[in-house]
Amino acid sequence: MKHDLRVVKTQESLRHALLELLKQKPLESITVAELCRLAKINRGTFYSHYKDVHEVFRRYLEVIVEDFRKAYEEPYRKTGFKIENIKSGMIQIFHHVKKYQDFYQIVFDKRIPLMYYYLLFDTVRSFMKESLAQSLLDSTYSAQTEYLLSYQTNAILGLLLEWHRQEYNTPATELNEHLITILSLNSPFRG
Amino acid sequence: MKHDLRVVKTQESLRHALLELLKQKPLESITVAELCRLAKINRGTFYSHYKDVHEVFRRYLEVIVEDFRKAYEEPYRKTGFKIENIKSGMIQIFHHVKKYQDFYQIVFDKRIPLMYYYLLFDTVRSFMKESLAQSLLDSTYSAQTEYLLSYQTNAILGLLLEWHRQEYNTPATELNEHLITILSLNSPFRG
DNA sequence: AAATATAATGAACATGTGTACAATAAAATT
DNA sequence: AATTTTATTGTACACATGTTCATTATATTT
Structure with a gap:
């Protein structure tokens, strides 16, 4: 009674129908009614x-964001958490976003609720927090740190936001370079 | 025929009704129908x-955001656009946000479309861009700069986002200090 | 295979959405 | 004050929302 086949079938139908409709129209204009019609699912269901x-x-996005987390983690793994040794080629997040561009175009659409943005934000921030905890003494951790984390996290997302505004025309490799340059100017966690 | 009194009356009624309803329920749950009932305005109108x-x-928010822009501008005015001489007491944005906390609580609500966030973002970014243009040579301006601007702009908004998550409990003066500290670590526009 | 559990369906209902249009009311213009 | 302009109203319509409930279909369990 864990995975009732009927439930699986219903949810797959709906997800499939959603992806189909997203090829035709923006998320905000898709109604429950038409989604159910296409999926041949009763609206009550x-x-x-x-x-x-x-x-x-x-x-569906949660699966993609998990992949985002892994992409974000990559330079930390490659440098053995000595993030100051980061090299442009290690950065994976922009390749990831480019890969799922269709989804990120939705996430950053002005009509879309902040909820998805927060999903990204929380993912980056929690990872940043963990990796910071490793390299910092407990005593230096304060309320200040919480604000610094959100500041830095949102700064990174600012790059994605700008990319979105540039309609993803900037090559991912160029964004890698931009990030490296910015990080070498801004090194809040040094010393 | 510029300002038809009927139009003014209608819009005032609706705005007043909205502010009334916002005391009772979240923006996302307010329907056009109930807004019109309360404002005694025909739905077609x-x-x-x-x-x-x-x-x-x-x-309504656009008026408030104009005030935000002025608050953001304050340290630039006080330092005569030598922003490196900024002092904590010059910062006005956090006082501004605290003043209109009820509105910013809505803007940062997870159910609310990104559109309002972009309103803030564009306000900060365009001002930052102007003030940067003054202190920078034309030759040093590049695609890099666009990304740097969005990075820095969104970083500032990250502080507001964190404040929102802390339910605006941190005193505005403390946020001023946080910002000064962060800026002294992060000085992307120096040299 | 039969019994049991429960997911899915179909129908109904009150309310909201977005649009259209003729009738009316209230402005601005002369 | 009379005329003209136009904003607002009332009504209607097709469709969407969110919920309820008895009925049916299809899983899982015995």
Whole structure:
């Protein structure tokens, strides 16, 4: 009774229908009704699984964001958490975003709720926090640190935001260089 | 025929009704129908002025964001655009946000479209860009600069985001100090 | 295979959305 | 003050939302 086949079938149908509709129209204009029509799922059934169309998208996005986390982690792994030794070629996040450009275009769309942005934000921030905890003494950790973390996290997301505005035309490799340059100017965690 | 009194009356009624409803419930749950009922405005009339409830809020918020811009400008004015001489007491943005906390709580709510965030972002970024243009040679300006601007702009907004998560409990004066400390670590525009 | 559990369906209901249009009311213009 | 202009109203319509509940279908368990 763990994975009822009927439930699996229903959710797969809905997810598949959503991806199909996203090829045709923006997420914000997709209604529960048409999603159910296409998926051949009763609307009442939909509501027993999801609150709204966003929830279908969010569950799918969570898988992608997990991949984002891994991409973000990469330079930390490569440098053995000596992040000051980072090299441009180690950066994977921009390649990741480019790979899932269709999704990030939705995430950064002005009509879309902040919720997805926060999903990214939390992912980056929690990883940054962990890696900072390793390299910092407990005594130096303060309320200041929380703000510094959010400052730095959001700065990184600012690059993605700008990329989005440039319609993802800048090559990922160029963004890698930009990030390295910025990081060499801004080194908040040094000393 | 510039300012038809009927139009003014209608828009004032709707704005007043919105502020009234916001005392009771989140923006996302306010419907056009109930807004019109409270404002005693025909629903058809509503649609001849606004696309949706968000548009009523957005127009109101634009006034507040203009005040935000002035608050952001303050240290630049006080230092005569020698921003490296900034002192904690010159910073006004956090006082501004605290003053309009009720609105910023909405802007940063996870259910709210990114559009309002972009309103803030664009305000900060365009000002930063102007003030940077003054202190920079034309030749040093490049695509890199666009990314650096978005990086720095979003970093500042990261502080507001963290403040929101801390439910605005941190005193504004403490945030001033945090910002000064961070800026003294991060000085991307020096030299 | 039969019994049991439960997910999915279909129908209904009150309310909201977005649009259209003729009738009315209230402005601005003369 | 009379005329013209136009904003607002009332009504209607097709469709969407979110919920409820009895019925049916299809899993899982025995």
